[in-house]
Amino acid sequence: MWRRRALGWLFICITGLVLLLVRLMQIQLMETKTFSKHNVNLLEESVKQRTQELVIDNGRGNFLDRNGTMLTHKKVSVLVLFPFLKKLDWEAEKVSEISGIPVQVLKNAVEGAKKPFAYGDPQPFELTVSQMEKINALKIPGVFAIEKKFERSSIPAEQLIGLTGENPKELKKRYPDKELSEKTLLGVSGLEESFDEFLLPEGKSKLVYHVDGTGGPLFGINVKYVDPANPFYPVNIRTTLDKSIQQEAENLVDRYQVKKGGLVLIDIENNSVLAMVSRPTINKKDPYGSGGITNMMLKQQIAGSVFKTVVAAAAIDQNLDNPTRLFDCSKKINGKPELKYNYGMLDFTNSFARSCNRTFGELARELQKTNPHILEEYAGKLSLIGATGWQGDIYHTSNFKQFTNEDQGRIFLSDEARKDANFAAMSGIGQHEVRVTPLAAANMMATIARGGKKEAVRAVSKIEYKNGTTMVDFPEESLKGDTISPYTAMKLQKLLREVVLNPSGTGRWFKDLPFEVAGKSGTAETGKFDDGRQLHNKWFAGYFPYQKPKYALVTVNLDVLDSEGGVNLLFADMVKMLYERDSKQE
Structure with a gap:
């Protein structure tokens, strides 16, 4: 009896020792760098205990x-x-x-x-x-x-x-x-x-x-x-950022109390981001909860009248821009009297300068009759839809994207909407289902300024090794797809400049700036309300200097009252700041 007990205890002891030995081998030899389900590096932890x-x-x-x-x-x-x-x-x-x-x-x-x-x-x-x-x-x-x-x-x-x-x-x-x-x-x-x-x-x-x-x-x-x-x-x-320009841009965005929105500044020559500001800022303690981690410049926004640039391009190519034709801008798109923005009878150029909704609603309907896809085609030609950011094959990575979370713009969500004349009219003024990113809007202005040449936007020019040699280059890259003709680009350039030069133009505030500005304003109804008051997205998208384009700039303030905004002052101060910088460098 006692012998059986002794053997039992011996067996238990030997089993315990074997298990202990296996555990020690696991700790000391087999899983020294990835111990337990937490992958603890035991070597590192051991060193930490005896070092500071x-x-x-x-x-x-x-x-x-x-x-x-x-x-x-x-x-x-x-x-x-x-x-x-x-x-x-x-x-x-x-x-x-x-x-x-x-x-x-x-x-x-x-x-x-x-x-x-x-x-x-x-x-x-x-x-x-x-x-x-x-x-x-x-x-x-x-x-x-x-x-x-x-x-x-x-x-x-x-x-x-x-x-x-x-x-x-x-x-x-x-x-x-x-x-x-x-x-x-x-x-x-x-x-x-x-x-x-x-x-x-x-x-x-x-x-x-x-x-x-x-x-x-x-x-x-x-x-x-x-x-x-x-x-x-x-x-x-x-x-491709310029740190000093970026800091100035952030200061200006905050000075004009942009709570949601920001700006994008592109170097037209190499189509690179010089500055990009997004608000709200990131709350490091709760980056996802506050929404600050979202880059608003890469997210779809309701474009408003900035989209009229696309309608204008299509109208030019379809010969709908007859200078003798007049549009009744005393009426809304639906034919009801326009009380707030009653401009009377306007031609195509003045309609663009003053941003007459009636004109571009009518033109969008006419364009839709000829081709239900025409607005999307021209939005693509001007880089408003599809990917805008740099992408391609680098190193051992295929289809690498610099902007991983970039939204792609859109015009319609369904074929029914695409074929509906009323929806086409609303889309013609950048409402209904039209969505674009501020980055794409800036790239559209850069495309027009270059005479129709459509390029991907870069935020990174290269990856360098520690010793300064180049590991990977991100060269300038054309965007795929059709483009507008140089003739159409020239006509758009004149329209965008007229927005500023026209005494009643929506960009007349920029007439006396040190750089000659061309651009397009936008005020989009968001469908959101504050105490019963309609909220808007306020835009100004443009480029400068007009004769020798260097910068494309978009300023946007999202979900603000009609009486608020600050995008014009923000745009103007950015132009002044860049002029002063360039003057000092000459």
């Missing part, structure tokens, strides 16, 4: 503006202090003399520290190059003057560039074959998401020292500099 470190650079790629200035981060020369200094008699007086930081302040900072820190963080105290050299020449253990990467408190073009975040589940789903730490940052919106695979870190750059259980030095006071030492990574994403 200061991350200098998280290793993720950077976004630069067109001139090479960092957009999301900045590199600051800082004073780094390690907590073990409190156990040493270090030369705080000499560091104080060089840096200008009082001795006692330095000592107090070290006394309260439990880990290495950059002095003054989160608003780091910045050192000069000379101060850095002198501090490092002292060779005090635990005192370093280094260049550290900090995230900017305010990121320009934040919706365009996008956000990053930790998401272990999405990380595994997106990169099943890569060995990445659970804490690896992923791009979750904007260009951060589009270019995420290129931006992934090879490793962090950091200062490290080993500690015992009390936090004291384990192997003396030697601090190690750990760096992936890869001359090619992290990469830099060279955007």
Whole structure:
């Protein structure tokens, strides 16, 4: 009996030891980097327990503006202090003399520290190059003057560039074959998401020292500099943005209290985004709940009279722009008297300048009779529908898109609507089911300014390796599909200029600006109401200088009362600002 019990206990003990051994093998040998369902890197966690470190650079790629200035981060020369200094008699007086930081302040900072820190963080105290050299020449253990990467408190073009975040589940789903730490940052919106695979870190750059259980030095006071030492990574994403123009644009958008909307500024020569502002701003604590993460410049909006440009192009080609023909602009589209905008009898050019709904409702009906698809065809020729942003095959990625969340414009939702004369009339003035993105509207103006040449819009010109050499280029690229003729483009240019020159034109406010402006206004009813009052989308889309086009600009304020808006003043101030900048550079 006792022998059977002894064998039983022996079997239990051996089984327990085997299970323990298997578990130890799992921990020590087999799953050291991906332990448990949470994929915990045991090697990293083990090192963390016996080290303290200061991350200098998280290793993720950077976004630069067109001139090479960092957009999301900045590199600051800082004073780094390690907590073990409190156990040493270090030369705080000499560091104080060089840096200008009082001795006692330095000592107090070290006394309260439990880990290495950059002095003054989160608003780091910045050192000069000379101060850095002198501090490092002292060779005090635990005192370093280094260049550290900090995230900017305010990121320009934040919706365009996008956000990053930790998401272990999405990380595994997106990169099943890569060995990445659970804490690896992923791009979750904007260009951060589009270019995420290129931006992934090879490793962090950091200062490290080993500690015992009390936090004291384990192997003396030697601090190690750990760096992936890869001359090619992290990469830099060279955007087409101009940081100073972007900041000026954001200031102006906020000055005119645009709560929902923003602007798009395109360099016509290379069809690149110089500035893009979207409001509301991102609430970092609740980016999805506040709606701020959405880039309004890439989302479908009700276009209003900006769409009359498309109707005008079709009318020109169909010879419906006879200068002797007059339209009764004392009436609405439905034939009822027009009380608010009673312009009397107007010809085609004056109808466009004054934005007569009756004229373009009639023209849209006539065009629809000849071809139910004609409005969509011309919207396509002017790049208002279909993808506007750059896309193509790069590196090992096919059909890569710079703007991952860009909406495509639309004119009709159904064939029934397409063939309905009343719906055609409403579509002719940019209402009913017509939707366009502000980016596409800006690209339409750039297309007209170039004489009908239709191009994709870029926000990134290239990806650069760490050493400055080019990894991937994003060349200028024509958009597929039919285009308007140079003759039609010339006629549209004159119409758009007349909007400004005409004493009663909807763009007459821009007549005396330093750059000659051509463009089209828009006021669209949104179908939304505030205390019973109709809300509108207010637009102005145009380009300048008229004779030698350089910039295409769209300003838009969404869901505002008819008495509100600010888009004209915003557009005008952007023109003035760009004129002043260009004048200084000449």
